[in-house]
Amino acid sequence: MPVGAGRSRVSNGLVLLALGLFTLYSVTPVWWLLVSATKDQRDLLYSNGLWFADFNLADNIEQVFTYNDGIFFRWLLNSLLYAGVGALVCTLIALSAGYALSRFQFPGRGAALGAVIGSFLIPYAMLTLPLYLLFARLGLVNTVWAVLIPSFISPFSVYLAKVYVDGAVPEELIEAARLDGAGELRIFFQIVMRMMTTGGATVFLLAFVQNWNQFFLPLTMLRGEEQWTLSLGLYAWNAKRDEAEIDLSALVLTGSLLSIVPLAVFMVAMQRYWRAGVTLGSLK
Numbered sequence: 001m002p003v004g005a006g007r008s009r010v011s012n013g014l015v016l017l018a019l020g021l022f023t024l025y026s027v028t029p030v031w032w033l034l035v036s037a038t039k040d041q042r043d044l045l046y047s048n049g050l051w052f053a054d055f056n057l058a059d060n061i062e063q064v065f066t067y068n069d070g071i072f073f074r075w076l077l078n079s080l081l082y083a084g085v086g087a088l089v090c091t092l093i094a095l096s097a098g099y100a101l102s103r104f105q106f107p108g109r110g111a112a113l114g115a116v117i118g119s120f121l122i123p124y125a126m127l128t129l130p131l132y133l134l135f136a137r138l139g140l141v142n143t144v145w146a147v148l149i150p151s152f153i154s155p156f157s158v159y160l161a162k163v164y165v166d167g168a169v170p171e172e173l174i175e176a177a178r179l180d181g182a183g184e185l186r187i188f189f190q191i192v193m194r195m196m197t198t199g200g201a202t203v204f205l206l207a208f209v210q211n212w213n214q215f216f217l218p219l220t221m222l223r224g225e226e227q228w229t230l231s232l233g234l235y236a237w238n239a240k241r242d243e244a245e246i247d248l249s250a251l252v253l254t255g256s257l258l259s260i261v262p263l264a265v266f267m268v269a270m271q272r273y274w275r276a277g278v279t280l281g282s283l284k
Helices: 003-036 041-046 057-103 110-120 124-138 143-152 155-168 170-180 186-195 197-213 216-221 230-239 250-257 261-269 271-283
Strands: none
Touching: 003 250, 041 250, 057 110, 057 143, 057 155, 057 186, 057 197, 057 250, 110 155, 124 143, 124 170, 124 216, 143 197, 143 230, 155 250, 170 186, 170 250, 186 197, 197 261, 216 230, 230 250, 230 261, 250 261, 261 271
16 A cells, blocks of 8 residues: 555544544533433432433423523523524624625725724623623613613624625626616615625524623623523522522523523524525536
Protein backbone atom coordinates (compact mmCIF):
# COMPACT_ATOMS: atom_id res chain seq x y z
CA MET A 1 0.00 0.00 0.00
CA PRO A 2 1.44 3.43 -0.93
CA VAL A 3 2.65 5.63 1.91
CA GLY A 4 0.29 8.43 0.88
CA ALA A 5 -2.75 6.15 1.02
CA GLY A 6 -1.77 4.91 4.49
CA ARG A 7 -1.40 8.43 5.80
CA SER A 8 -4.76 9.36 4.29
CA ARG A 9 -6.44 6.44 6.08
CA VAL A 10 -4.83 7.40 9.39
CA SER A 11 -5.87 11.02 8.90
CA ASN A 12 -9.46 10.02 8.10
CA GLY A 13 -9.52 7.75 11.13
CA LEU A 14 -8.36 10.56 13.41
CA VAL A 15 -11.00 12.90 11.96
CA LEU A 16 -13.73 10.31 12.51
CA LEU A 17 -12.50 9.70 16.06
CA ALA A 18 -12.54 13.43 16.82
CA LEU A 19 -16.04 13.78 15.36
CA GLY A 20 -17.24 10.79 17.39
CA LEU A 21 -15.82 12.25 20.61
CA PHE A 22 -17.38 15.63 19.84
CA THR A 23 -20.75 14.00 19.16
CA LEU A 24 -20.55 12.06 22.41
CA TYR A 25 -19.63 15.23 24.29
CA SER A 26 -22.61 17.06 22.76
CA VAL A 27 -25.19 14.30 23.19
CA THR A 28 -24.32 13.16 26.73
CA PRO A 29 -25.87 16.16 28.57
CA VAL A 30 -29.10 15.81 26.58
CA TRP A 31 -29.20 12.07 27.30
CA TRP A 32 -28.61 12.72 31.00
CA LEU A 33 -31.45 15.27 31.07
CA LEU A 34 -33.80 12.86 29.28
CA VAL A 35 -32.98 10.03 31.68
CA SER A 36 -33.17 12.24 34.79
CA ALA A 37 -36.59 13.62 33.81
CA THR A 38 -38.03 10.10 34.10
CA LYS A 39 -36.93 9.61 37.72
CA ASP A 40 -38.32 10.55 41.11
CA GLN A 41 -36.25 12.07 43.92
CA ARG A 42 -35.00 8.74 45.27
CA ASP A 43 -33.87 7.43 41.88
CA LEU A 44 -32.13 10.73 41.13
CA LEU A 45 -29.94 10.18 44.17
CA TYR A 46 -29.34 6.43 44.17
CA SER A 47 -29.64 5.16 40.59
CA ASN A 48 -27.24 5.28 37.64
CA GLY A 49 -27.28 8.84 36.31
CA LEU A 50 -27.02 7.75 32.68
CA TRP A 51 -29.62 5.00 32.68
CA PHE A 52 -33.30 4.61 33.49
CA ALA A 53 -34.84 3.41 36.75
CA ASP A 54 -38.57 3.50 37.55
CA PHE A 55 -40.28 5.41 34.75
CA ASN A 56 -42.00 8.44 36.34
CA LEU A 57 -42.01 10.87 33.41
CA ALA A 58 -45.82 11.15 33.27
CA ASP A 59 -46.04 11.86 37.01
CA ASN A 60 -43.25 14.43 36.79
CA ILE A 61 -44.94 16.23 33.88
CA GLU A 62 -48.23 16.30 35.78
CA GLN A 63 -46.51 17.83 38.81
CA VAL A 64 -44.79 20.43 36.64
CA PHE A 65 -48.11 21.50 35.12
CA THR A 66 -50.01 21.56 38.42
CA TYR A 67 -47.42 22.90 40.87
CA ASN A 68 -48.11 26.45 42.14
CA ASP A 69 -51.44 26.63 40.28
CA GLY A 70 -49.89 25.79 36.92
CA ILE A 71 -47.48 28.71 36.84
CA PHE A 72 -45.35 26.74 34.36
CA PHE A 73 -47.95 27.39 31.65
CA ARG A 74 -47.73 31.14 32.29
CA TRP A 75 -43.94 31.04 32.04
CA LEU A 76 -44.21 29.09 28.79
CA LEU A 77 -46.55 31.68 27.28
CA ASN A 78 -44.29 34.50 28.47
CA SER A 79 -41.26 32.87 26.86
CA LEU A 80 -43.16 32.39 23.60
CA LEU A 81 -44.19 36.06 23.68
CA TYR A 82 -40.72 37.41 24.42
CA ALA A 83 -38.95 35.07 22.01
CA GLY A 84 -41.50 35.07 19.17
CA VAL A 85 -42.42 38.75 18.99
CA GLY A 86 -38.86 39.82 19.74
CA ALA A 87 -37.42 37.57 17.02
CA LEU A 88 -40.02 38.66 14.47
CA VAL A 89 -39.38 42.39 14.95
CA CYS A 90 -35.63 41.77 15.21
CA THR A 91 -35.66 39.93 11.87
CA LEU A 92 -37.50 42.76 10.09
CA ILE A 93 -35.15 45.41 11.51
CA ALA A 94 -32.03 43.32 10.80
CA LEU A 95 -33.01 42.61 7.19
CA SER A 96 -33.85 46.27 6.58
CA ALA A 97 -30.63 47.53 8.14
CA GLY A 98 -28.53 44.84 6.46
CA TYR A 99 -30.01 45.69 3.07
CA ALA A 100 -29.36 49.41 3.62
CA LEU A 101 -25.72 48.82 4.63
CA SER A 102 -25.18 46.55 1.64
CA ARG A 103 -26.88 48.39 -1.22
CA PHE A 104 -27.01 52.09 -0.30
CA GLN A 105 -24.20 54.62 -0.31
CA PHE A 106 -24.53 57.33 2.35
CA PRO A 107 -22.20 59.43 4.52
CA GLY A 108 -21.00 57.48 7.54
CA ARG A 109 -21.76 54.07 6.05
CA GLY A 110 -18.35 52.70 7.00
CA ALA A 111 -18.63 54.10 10.53
CA ALA A 112 -22.10 52.59 10.90
CA LEU A 113 -20.85 49.18 9.78
CA GLY A 114 -17.90 49.46 12.16
CA ALA A 115 -20.26 50.34 15.02
CA VAL A 116 -22.42 47.31 14.21
CA ILE A 117 -19.42 44.96 14.20
CA GLY A 118 -17.97 46.49 17.36
CA SER A 119 -21.26 46.38 19.25
CA PHE A 120 -21.88 42.66 18.84
CA LEU A 121 -18.41 42.00 20.25
CA ILE A 122 -19.56 43.44 23.61
CA PRO A 123 -20.89 40.75 25.99
CA TYR A 124 -24.64 41.14 26.34
CA ALA A 125 -24.50 40.78 30.13
CA MET A 126 -22.51 44.03 30.33
CA LEU A 127 -25.47 45.93 28.87
CA THR A 128 -27.96 44.69 31.46
CA LEU A 129 -27.24 47.33 34.11
CA PRO A 130 -27.27 50.32 31.70
CA LEU A 131 -30.54 49.01 30.25
CA TYR A 132 -32.01 48.71 33.73
CA LEU A 133 -31.07 52.29 34.61
CA LEU A 134 -32.54 53.53 31.32
CA PHE A 135 -35.83 51.64 31.67
CA ALA A 136 -36.09 52.62 35.34
CA ARG A 137 -36.09 56.29 34.30
CA LEU A 138 -38.69 55.52 31.64
CA GLY A 139 -40.89 53.63 34.12
CA LEU A 140 -40.77 50.40 32.12
CA VAL A 141 -39.14 48.13 34.69
CA ASN A 142 -41.27 45.09 35.56
CA THR A 143 -43.18 45.32 32.28
CA VAL A 144 -43.03 43.17 29.16
CA TRP A 145 -41.51 46.10 27.25
CA ALA A 146 -38.38 45.96 29.41
CA VAL A 147 -37.65 42.53 27.93
CA LEU A 148 -39.15 42.99 24.46
CA ILE A 149 -37.53 46.28 23.41
CA PRO A 150 -33.89 45.14 23.88
CA SER A 151 -34.67 41.95 21.94
CA PHE A 152 -35.71 44.00 18.91
CA ILE A 153 -32.10 45.03 18.23
CA SER A 154 -29.37 42.51 17.41
CA PRO A 155 -26.16 43.88 15.83
CA PHE A 156 -25.00 40.39 14.90
CA SER A 157 -28.27 39.78 13.02
CA VAL A 158 -27.77 43.07 11.13
CA TYR A 159 -24.27 42.01 10.11
CA LEU A 160 -25.48 38.54 9.13
CA ALA A 161 -28.24 40.05 6.99
CA LYS A 162 -25.77 42.43 5.36
CA VAL A 163 -23.43 39.57 4.43
CA TYR A 164 -26.36 37.56 3.06
CA VAL A 165 -27.56 40.47 0.91
CA ASP A 166 -24.03 40.88 -0.48
CA GLY A 167 -24.07 37.33 -1.79
CA ALA A 168 -27.72 36.61 -2.56
CA VAL A 169 -29.22 39.82 -3.96
CA PRO A 170 -27.74 40.93 -7.31
CA GLU A 171 -27.31 44.68 -7.58
CA GLU A 172 -28.26 44.51 -11.27
CA LEU A 173 -31.72 43.22 -10.32
CA ILE A 174 -32.29 46.15 -7.98
CA GLU A 175 -31.17 48.62 -10.64
CA ALA A 176 -33.49 46.99 -13.17
CA ALA A 177 -36.42 47.35 -10.75
CA ARG A 178 -35.60 51.02 -10.24
CA LEU A 179 -35.50 51.59 -14.01
CA ASP A 180 -38.94 50.00 -14.23
CA GLY A 181 -40.22 52.63 -11.80
CA ALA A 182 -40.41 50.55 -8.61
CA GLY A 183 -40.00 52.48 -5.36
CA GLU A 184 -37.52 51.51 -2.68
CA LEU A 185 -40.17 50.07 -0.34
CA ARG A 186 -41.65 47.98 -3.12
CA ILE A 187 -38.21 46.72 -4.12
CA PHE A 188 -37.43 45.73 -0.55
CA PHE A 189 -40.70 44.00 0.33
CA GLN A 190 -41.53 42.41 -3.04
CA ILE A 191 -38.09 41.53 -4.39
CA VAL A 192 -35.40 41.59 -1.71
CA MET A 193 -37.45 39.98 1.04
CA ARG A 194 -38.41 37.07 -1.23
CA MET A 195 -34.78 36.47 -2.14
CA MET A 196 -33.75 36.59 1.53
CA THR A 197 -36.07 33.84 2.76
CA THR A 198 -33.23 31.57 3.82
CA GLY A 199 -31.26 34.38 5.45
CA GLY A 200 -34.38 35.70 7.16
CA ALA A 201 -35.18 32.24 8.51
CA THR A 202 -31.65 31.96 9.89
CA VAL A 203 -31.81 35.39 11.53
CA PHE A 204 -35.24 34.60 13.00
CA LEU A 205 -34.15 31.27 14.43
CA LEU A 206 -30.96 32.66 15.98
CA ALA A 207 -32.89 35.56 17.50
CA PHE A 208 -35.60 33.22 18.78
CA VAL A 209 -33.09 30.91 20.46
CA GLN A 210 -31.23 33.85 22.00
CA ASN A 211 -34.43 35.40 23.36
CA TRP A 212 -35.72 32.04 24.58
CA ASN A 213 -32.55 31.36 26.56
CA GLN A 214 -31.88 34.86 27.87
CA PHE A 215 -31.57 35.01 31.64
CA PHE A 216 -29.84 38.13 32.96
CA LEU A 217 -32.23 40.61 31.35
CA PRO A 218 -35.46 39.04 32.74
CA LEU A 219 -33.73 38.51 36.09
CA THR A 220 -32.89 42.23 36.26
CA MET A 221 -36.07 43.69 34.77
CA LEU A 222 -38.89 41.49 36.10
CA ARG A 223 -40.08 41.22 39.69
CA GLY A 224 -43.38 39.34 39.81
CA GLU A 225 -43.28 35.64 38.92
CA GLU A 226 -46.34 36.09 36.69
CA GLN A 227 -44.06 37.79 34.12
CA TRP A 228 -41.08 35.45 34.39
CA THR A 229 -39.69 33.38 31.55
CA LEU A 230 -39.13 29.63 31.69
CA SER A 231 -35.42 29.96 32.37
CA LEU A 232 -36.00 32.40 35.22
CA GLY A 233 -38.85 30.37 36.68
CA LEU A 234 -36.87 27.12 36.63
CA TYR A 235 -33.95 28.95 38.24
CA ALA A 236 -36.28 30.11 41.03
CA TRP A 237 -37.57 26.56 41.55
CA ASN A 238 -34.02 25.27 41.72
CA ALA A 239 -33.04 27.98 44.23
CA LYS A 240 -35.85 27.10 46.64
CA ARG A 241 -35.97 23.33 46.18
CA ASP A 242 -34.82 22.75 49.76
CA GLU A 243 -37.38 25.18 51.21
CA ALA A 244 -40.46 23.96 49.33
CA GLU A 245 -42.93 21.41 50.71
CA ILE A 246 -41.83 18.92 48.06
CA ASP A 247 -38.43 18.35 46.51
CA LEU A 248 -38.34 20.31 43.26
CA SER A 249 -35.31 18.60 41.72
CA ALA A 250 -37.38 16.30 39.52
CA LEU A 251 -39.65 19.21 38.55
CA VAL A 252 -36.69 21.38 37.54
CA LEU A 253 -35.22 18.62 35.38
CA THR A 254 -38.57 17.78 33.78
CA GLY A 255 -39.31 21.46 33.17
CA SER A 256 -35.87 21.85 31.57
CA LEU A 257 -36.63 18.95 29.24
CA LEU A 258 -40.00 20.45 28.31
CA SER A 259 -38.40 23.86 27.71
CA ILE A 260 -36.30 22.55 24.80
CA VAL A 261 -39.33 21.08 22.98
CA PRO A 262 -40.37 24.43 21.37
CA LEU A 263 -36.80 24.94 20.11
CA ALA A 264 -36.80 21.48 18.52
CA VAL A 265 -40.19 22.18 16.93
CA PHE A 266 -38.92 25.45 15.44
CA MET A 267 -35.82 23.75 14.06
CA VAL A 268 -37.90 21.10 12.32
CA ALA A 269 -40.54 23.56 11.10
CA MET A 270 -37.99 25.93 9.53
CA GLN A 271 -35.99 23.28 7.69
CA ARG A 272 -38.10 23.83 4.58
CA TYR A 273 -36.85 27.41 4.31
CA TRP A 274 -33.22 26.29 4.25
CA ARG A 275 -34.07 23.48 1.84
CA ALA A 276 -35.82 25.97 -0.44
CA GLY A 277 -32.82 28.29 -0.31
CA VAL A 278 -30.41 25.52 -1.25
CA THR A 279 -32.68 24.42 -4.11
CA LEU A 280 -32.95 28.00 -5.38
CA GLY A 281 -29.17 28.34 -5.34
CA SER A 282 -28.72 25.10 -7.32
CA LEU A 283 -31.26 26.26 -9.93
CA LYS A 284 -29.41 29.53 -10.40
